[in-house]
Amino acid sequence: MGGRIDCYVDICSFYSYIIFLDILQNRSLLKSHSVTVEFHPILLGAINAGSGNKPPWALPAKAIYGLYEGRRVLGRFPLVPIQFPxxxxxxxxxxxxxxxxHFIKRTYPDPEVFTTTLHYFFHSFWAPPNVNMTRPENVAKALSEVPAVFNGISVGSAASDRRLFSKQEVEAIMNGAGFQEMKDLLKETTQRALDQGAFGAPWLWATNDAGVSEPFFGSDRFHFVYKFLGLPYQDVALLPPTDENKAKL
Incomplete structure (x- = not known):
C-alpha cells in the first residue's frame, strides 16, 4: 500500500481543475496511506499536437456531449463557482x-505556495468573470491577488486577507517566467507526459509501492488508481430500493 501519483495538468483544462479539486479534498487521506501527490504544469495544446489528439471543440459530437458531461461533473463540487469561458x-x-x-515550484521551498497559486490560477480561469490568463497583465494581477489561504470559493471567503506574494515577488515571478530555464522546463515536463503516452489532460502517472508505474487518463479514474496502489476504497455500487422508492412504485 502506498506509492506516488504524478498529475499533469493545464489550467485551461476543465477536467484538470476537477481532478485538482478531488485530490485536494482527499490529500490528507492519501497522505495517511503513504501516497505522495505532485502536480506538474503542462501545455495541453502541445500534448494534443504531439499525440495527434484534437480538443473537444474540434469535434462537434464531442462538444455536444461535453455539455452534458460538464453539467454532471459540476454536481460533484456545487459550491465551487465554475463557468466555461x-x-x-x-x-x-x-x-x-x-x-x-514552474518558476514558483522551483523557487519556493514550501510546496503549499505552488499548490495555492495553482488553485487560484484555476479559480481565476474558470470562475466568473473568467480571467484571460494569456495576457501578462492579467497573470500579474492574479499573482498579486493570491490569498495566503484559499478555499476555492472566493477571495473574500478565504481564511486570510493576507496575500501570498508581495509586489516585488510578483515582479520576480513575472520576470522568472521569461527565463529560458522556465521555457525549457515547461517543454520538458510536457514532453515527459507525451513520452508516457499522454494524449490529453489530466494525465496521471501512478507508481505503486513495488515501483511499478501505469498511466491513467481523466478525472474519474480514481477507483482504478486506488486499486492499482492497493488502497482501500468504496467502488460504485447499485443499492436496493428504499422504502420510499417502493412506495412510489
Whole structure:
C-alpha cells in the first residue's frame, strides 16, 4: 500500500481543475496511506499536437456531449463557482501562467505556495468573470491577488486577507517566467507526459509501492488508481430500493 501519483495538468483544462479539486479534498487521506501527490504544469495544446489528439471543440459530437458531461461533473463540487469561458479556444494557450507556476515550484521551498497559486490560477480561469490568463497583465494581477489561504470559493471567503506574494515577488515571478530555464522546463515536463503516452489532460502517472508505474487518463479514474496502489476504497455500487422508492412504485 502506498506509492506516488504524478498529475499533469493545464489550467485551461476543465477536467484538470476537477481532478485538482478531488485530490485536494482527499490529500490528507492519501497522505495517511503513504501516497505522495505532485502536480506538474503542462501545455495541453502541445500534448494534443504531439499525440495527434484534437480538443473537444474540434469535434462537434464531442462538444455536444461535453455539455452534458460538464453539467454532471459540476454536481460533484456545487459550491465551487465554475463557468466555461465564452471562447475557450482563444484563451487556452496558457504558456505564461504555466511558466510562472514552474518558476514558483522551483523557487519556493514550501510546496503549499505552488499548490495555492495553482488553485487560484484555476479559480481565476474558470470562475466568473473568467480571467484571460494569456495576457501578462492579467497573470500579474492574479499573482498579486493570491490569498495566503484559499478555499476555492472566493477571495473574500478565504481564511486570510493576507496575500501570498508581495509586489516585488510578483515582479520576480513575472520576470522568472521569461527565463529560458522556465521555457525549457515547461517543454520538458510536457514532453515527459507525451513520452508516457499522454494524449490529453489530466494525465496521471501512478507508481505503486513495488515501483511499478501505469498511466491513467481523466478525472474519474480514481477507483482504478486506488486499486492499482492497493488502497482501500468504496467502488460504485447499485443499492436496493428504499422504502420510499417502493412506495412510489
Amino acid at each position: 465564452a471562447d475557450l479556444m482563444s484563451v487556452s494557450l496558457t504558456v505564461l501562467p504555466l511558466r510562472a507556476l
